[in-house]
Amino acid sequence: MEVKDSFLKDSKDSSIFSFTSFLKDIFLRGGSLIGLIGLSVAFALLSPHFFTLSNWLNIFRQVSVVIILASAQTMVIISSGIDLSVGSLLALGGSLAAVAMCYWGWSLFAGALLGVLVAGLAGWGSGAVIAKGKVPDFIATLGMLGAVRGIALLITDGLPVPSYLTATALTGYLPSGLIWMGSGSVGGFPVPMIIAVGVVILTWFILSRTTFGRSLYAVGGNREAARTSGINVDRVKVMVYALSGLYCGLGGLVLVGRMNSANALMAEGIELQTIAAVVIGGTNLSGGRGTVFGTLVGAILMGVLANGLNLLNVQPFWQRVINGLLIIVVVVFDQWRRRLMKV
Amino acid sequence: MVATQQTQPLISLKNVSKSFPGIQALNDISLDIFPGEIHAVLGENGAGKSTLMKILSGIVTKDSGEIFLQGKKVEFNNPREAIDAGVSLVQQELSLIPSLSIAENIFLGRWPQKGLSIDWNKINQDTQELLQRFDVKENPQTLVEKLSVAEQQLIEILKASFRPTTKVLLLDEPTSALSEEEVKRLFGLLEEIKKENKAIIFISHKIGEALQLADRITILRDGKKVITVPKQNTSEEDVIFYMTGKRFGENESQVTEEKIGREIILSLRNFSSDEYVKDIELDIYRGEILAIFGLMGSGRTTLARALFGLCKTEGEILLEGKKVSFSSPVEAIESGIGYIPEDRREGLVYELPVFANITLATFQRMSRRGILDVNWEYTAASKMIGELQIKTPNIFREVLYLSGGNQQKVLLARWLVSNPRILIMDEPTRGIDVGAKFEIRSLVKNLAHTGIAVLFITSEPLEALEMGDRILVMRNGRMVKIIDNPQETTKSDLLALASGIRRKE
Numbered sequence: 001m002e003v004k005d006s007f008l009k010d011s012k013d014s015s016i017f018s019f020t021s022f023l024k025d026i027f028l029r030g031g032s033l034i035g036l037i038g039l040s041v042a043f044a045l046l047s048p049h050f051f052t053l054s055n056w057l058n059i060f061r062q063v064s065v066v067i068i069l070a071s072a073q074t075m076v077i078i079s080s081g082i083d084l085s086v087g088s089l090l091a092l093g094g095s096l097a098a099v100a101m102c103y104w105g106w107s108l109f110a111g112a113l114l115g116v117l118v119a120g121l122a123g124w125g126s127g128a129v130i131a132k133g134k135v136p137d138f139i140a141t142l143g144m145l146g147a148v149r150g151i152a153l154l155i156t157d158g159l160p161v162p163s164y165l166t167a168t169a170l171t172g173y174l175p176s177g178l179i180w181m182g183s184g185s186v187g188g189f190p191v192p193m194i195i196a197v198g199v200v201i202l203t204w205f206i207l208s209r210t211t212f213g214r215s216l217y218a219v220g221g222n223r224e225a226a227r228t229s230g231i232n233v234d235r236v237k238v239m240v241y242a243l244s245g246l247y248c249g250l251g252g253l254v255l256v257g258r259m260n261s262a263n264a265l266m267a268e269g270i271e272l273q274t275i276a277a278v279v280i281g282g283t284n285l286s287g288g289r290g291t292v293f294g295t296l297v298g299a300i301l302m303g304v305l306a307n308g309l310n311l312l313n314v315q316p317f318w319q320r321v322i323n324g325l326l327i328i329v330v331v332v333f334d335q336w337r338r339r340l341m342k343v
Numbered sequence: 344m345v346a347t348q349q350t351q352p353l354i355s356l357k358n359v360s361k362s363f364p365g366i367q368a369l370n371d372i373s374l375d376i377f378p379g380e381i382h383a384v385l386g387e388n389g390a391g392k393s394t395l396m397k398i399l400s401g402i403v404t405k406d407s408g409e410i411f412l413q414g415k416k417v418e419f420n421n422p423r424e425a426i427d428a429g430v431s432l433v434q435q436e437l438s439l440i441p442s443l444s445i446a447e448n449i450f451l452g453r454w455p456q457k458g459l460s461i462d463w464n465k466i467n468q469d470t471q472e473l474l475q476r477f478d479v480k481e482n483p484q485t486l487v488e489k490l491s492v493a494e495q496q497l498i499e500i501l502k503a504s505f506r507p508t509t510k511v512l513l514l515d516e517p518t519s520a521l522s523e524e525e526v527k528r529l530f531g532l533l534e535e536i537k538k539e540n541k542a543i544i545f546i547s548h549k550i551g552e553a554l555q556l557a558d559r560i561t562i563l564r565d566g567k568k569v570i571t572v573p574k575q576n577t578s579e580e581d582v583i584f585y586m587t588g589k590r591f592g593e594n595e596s597q598v599t600e601e602k603i604g605r606e607i608i609l610s611l612r613n614f615s616s617d618e619y620v621k622d623i624e625l626d627i628y629r630g631e632i633l634a635i636f637g638l639m640g641s642g643r644t645t646l647a648r649a650l651f652g653l654c655k656t657e658g659e660i661l662l663e664g665k666k667v668s669f670s671s672p673v674e675a676i677e678s679g680i681g682y683i684p685e686d687r688r689e690g691l692v693y694e695l696p697v698f699a700n701i702t703l704a705t706f707q708r709m710s711r712r713g714i715l716d717v718n719w720e721y722t723a724a725s726k727m728i729g730e731l732q733i734k735t736p737n738i739f740r741e742v743l744y745l746s747g748g749n750q751q752k753v754l755l756a757r758w759l760v761s762n763p764r765i766l767i768m769d770e771p772t773r774g775i776d777v778g779a780k781f782e783i784r785s786l787v788k789n790l791a792h793t794g795i796a797v798l799f800i801t802s803e804p805l806e807a808l809e810m811g812d813r814i815l816v817m818r819n820g821r822m823v824k825i826i827d828n829p830q831e832t833t834k835s836d837l838l839a840l841a842s843g844i845r846r847k848e
Contacts, residue, residue: 209717211710218703221692228651228684229703229757230676288694 031333032280032294036301043308050311057190063303064192065090065255067296069270070277071203072247074295075240077278078207080220080287081137083244085126085144086251087270091152091263093119093245094252098161098262101175108175116249122148123245127238141241145271152264161262174260182257192254199247203292206243216240220287276327277302279334302326351414353378353542354399354430354511359408361394368394370566372408376511378540381533383547383557387586387776390563392546396513399544400432401425412510429510431503433517439499441488446470448487449502473501477532492639493525497532504536512536514545518552519774522638523838530556548774550582562586587777607664608796609650609765614658616649619820623658627765627798632791634811634829635800638841642820643800644685647767650798651675651682676704679764683754683771685800690754691742698724698738700753704761727756731786748779755786766790767798772806784810804837816840 044051069086076083097115100106106114122144129140162173184191207213215236218226227233256262280298283290305326309319352375361369369391376382386392397403399410401419410417412428419425422432439448446466447454455462470483479497487495496517504512518526533543533556547553553560554574561571562585569585606629614623620642627633637643649656652669660667662678669675672682681704684690691700701724702709709716724738731752735745742753751771758766768787772780787810791797799810807814807829814826816837823840826832838844 209715210713211707211715212713214699214706214715217695217699218692221694222689224684224689225692225703228653228672228682228690230673230707231703232671232673284694288692 032282032297032301035280036297036304039301039304039308043304043311047308047311050308055307055311057188057193059300059303059307060193060196061190061258062307063299064190064196065251065258065267066270066273066277066302067196067299068199068247068251068254070274070281070295070299071199071292072244073271073274073278074281074283074290074292075203075207075213075216076137076244077275077283077285078220078287078290079216079236079240080223081130081237081240082141082275082285083123083126083241084138084141084271085122085148086244086248086274087267088145088148088152089119089122089245089248090252090255090267090270091265092122092148092155092252093249094256094266095152095156095161095262095264097178097249097253098174098256099155101178102162102173108177111175112178112253115252116246119249119252120242120246123248124238124242126245127241130241131234131237149264149268156262156264158264174256174262178253178257179260180257182254182259192258195250195254199250200292200296207292212236212239217288221289272327273299273302273323276323276330279330285331285334350377352376352411353380353413355411356399357409357411359395359398359405359410361398361403361406367566369398369405372563372568374561374568374571376542376544378510378542379537380558381537381543381545381556383545383553383560384563385547385550385553385560385582385586386563387778390586390776391566392563393515394566395563396432396515396544396546399425399430399511400513401430402432426506427508429508430513431506431509431511432513432515433496433499433503434515439487439495439502442486444484444486445474445481445490445498446483448498449473449505451502453506473505477501477535478528493521493528496521497529500529500532500536504539504541510541512541512543514543516547517545518547518549522640523842526552550579554579554582564588583777608662610659610661612659612661614649614656614660616656617645617654620645620649621820623822625815625822625825627796629764629796630791630794631812632787632797632799632810634807634814635798635817636802636804636807636811636814636837636841637817638802640819641817641841643817644769645820646817647682647769647798647800650765650767651680653682676761676763681758681761681763681766683758683766683768685769685773687747687750687754687774690757691750693743694741696739696741697728697733697735697745697753700742701727701738701756701760704757723760724756727760731756731759732782746776746779748775748782751775751779751783752786755783759790763795765796765798767800769800770802771799772801772803804834804841807837808832808834818843 040051049055069090073083073086093115095115096118097111100111100114101108126140126144129135130137133140180191181195182192186194207216215226215231218229218231219233219236223233226236251267255266259266277298278290278295279285280301281290281294281296283294302323305322306319309322355373355375357373359369359372360367372391372395384392384395394403398405399419401422401424404420410419412430417428419428419430425432440451443451449470450466455465457465467483474481474483477497479494479501481490481494487498490498500512500514500517503509517529521529537543545557554577557574559571559573560577560582562569562582564586607626608629609627611623611625614625615621623646635643635646645654648654650660650669652671652673652675656668660669667678669678669680675682692703695703698720699706702720705723706715706720709719721738727733728735728738733745733749733752733756735749742750745753755771771787772783775783784806787797787799791812801807801810811826811829814829814832814837816823816826818841
């Protein structure tokens, strides 16, 4: 009898809990999905071109690179870090792959592998500096942001790849396979979108089904507890930045394929978009909590915003202002959310 | 100076209630506190003590009811408003600025001006007088970071009490970090402050101290006020009864078990750590509970951390006769050692669900090629919740929402799942309610019966006597004595050994 009673009491308590927390969760965590739907409805009412299949495919093509990088950023932020160097790592990986393919005569596969691995190596470097050198994540990756962009400029001589110099000589074209990665389509779906969805699923698997993913949450939630439970905190840190580098290399290939050319200055400022996508998606900036599906919604929301403003002929300068303010608003929201979640 | 009903209350609460999602934290509380009174608020964890303090100090706002300060109705929407009205809270975590001097800290935010500069003479002189009056032998210009925790706490209390506006002083567990000697000094200081006709309200887990210091005591249970009594009308047993609603037997029936073969599992030879713990020579037996008793700063926590690979060590550790050394917890865990830290906040990942906290020390071992065995995790966690009677709606609830005692059980469950040979527990019953204390103690005893060696660190002498098959007493980083027959030892023996005072025969 007594067991039954306490069971009933518990389930009653939990229903009180889950009802209030359900509403709160919808508002605090699912807010981005509501925002995305609301924004889409608004743009659909304002512009007849918005709610068309071709426009949506266009949005996905544009946000696919942000989704890939933001997936990496999600893992880094869950582990209570931040990677400001994603844009530079992307430029390094993409440029190096393009140079290898166009000028050194490497095959698509070899060049792509080189680009991705070198970006991964650079990420590993940030991770090592952070873990072993006890440098704050913010500073280490900020340094990388500058240094790696410089290396990309050195590799490309500051010129687009392939450049007009080589293009006229009829050598040094990007392999068609790479262009397919960025611009092709399969069964009507853009290839970059398929890659991005694949990356999101991979990231979900890592976060929810692997020991590495669980360690990311533990380290981000309470570093000391993770350490005293036998998790090698330094190794987790190094690995997440290395993985972030690999993702950035892949993002570089997709972006080069889409633009038909590599450029050491590509994707400048994309780190802010990825951080915004992560935070809009409900991941705590302080780590320990978050999902990659939230990030997916956050990235699409930002893509829809940019696309809708374009369709409404809003000046690009204003779009910069709006994007910048969006990031501030989102971080304020994150702070406010954290206070509310505490009770 | 005991307040009488004729005086006007300094601060009173009328029917104050507060609820958080799913919890009625305070239910219709009414309370009068008089000038010149020291008032203790007691209760188990989750009884509402902290919420009461937070409402009085403006950290949280009440849902309903009224607060009167000297007869005038007041509303505190934030701590600033409470301080301006005269209610100051001293929290467990100290808020002094370490890089400033004692004087600068005491006058923080109200430094007197002289022209464009600060009137340093006045600050230092006033502080000097204050320190002299309360018998604190420190120079006002000493930096706070140079002081011991106990001295910092005295300064913190002086700072809060002598804000010109302060009429009511709230203290949250003021003695939790202090040794017996330091507690005495603190009490002396509070008696002095009381003479200024201020009111002091403090919450504590230590019933004995509350009975010693307070004029009157209020006991809360499940958010409701049970009773307010003058201290001379009550006793320790009564207070426990009011807090728990149950009468506990003086001693649980002591089952003296045969030691399992007295097999040595771990030996320390000439062991030292962090240049603080020195000359440790110790054998630990399979299936025993070795209580380690010492005051703050005795080195007990350093010893525990060193055994778990968290501090640098010198000397020899022999595990089942084999020489080992741990440079990280990973190695210690692989060798079968578990560790529950002194502070729950260091052990729990609050945002992870209960099941993930329970499997935190094992999920790597139970995985295959880096892929989690989630089904195993769910099963193991559910089993533990049943065995330890952890109160949680389900295994997916974040640990954040559990009560202190249940959080402590989650930590214990983590190591039960991990199945270590040696379990080090640093103050496992600190800061949890009386009922959960009993449960944890009996769980630990059962654990030892299964053959695990338990190092049970405690700063409560009675707990050391109750739990330990043997008791190691530490002082200043060194072993004082190993007591083989705790039954023949008394609380005062232990205290005398730990504090280095020779007992008067």
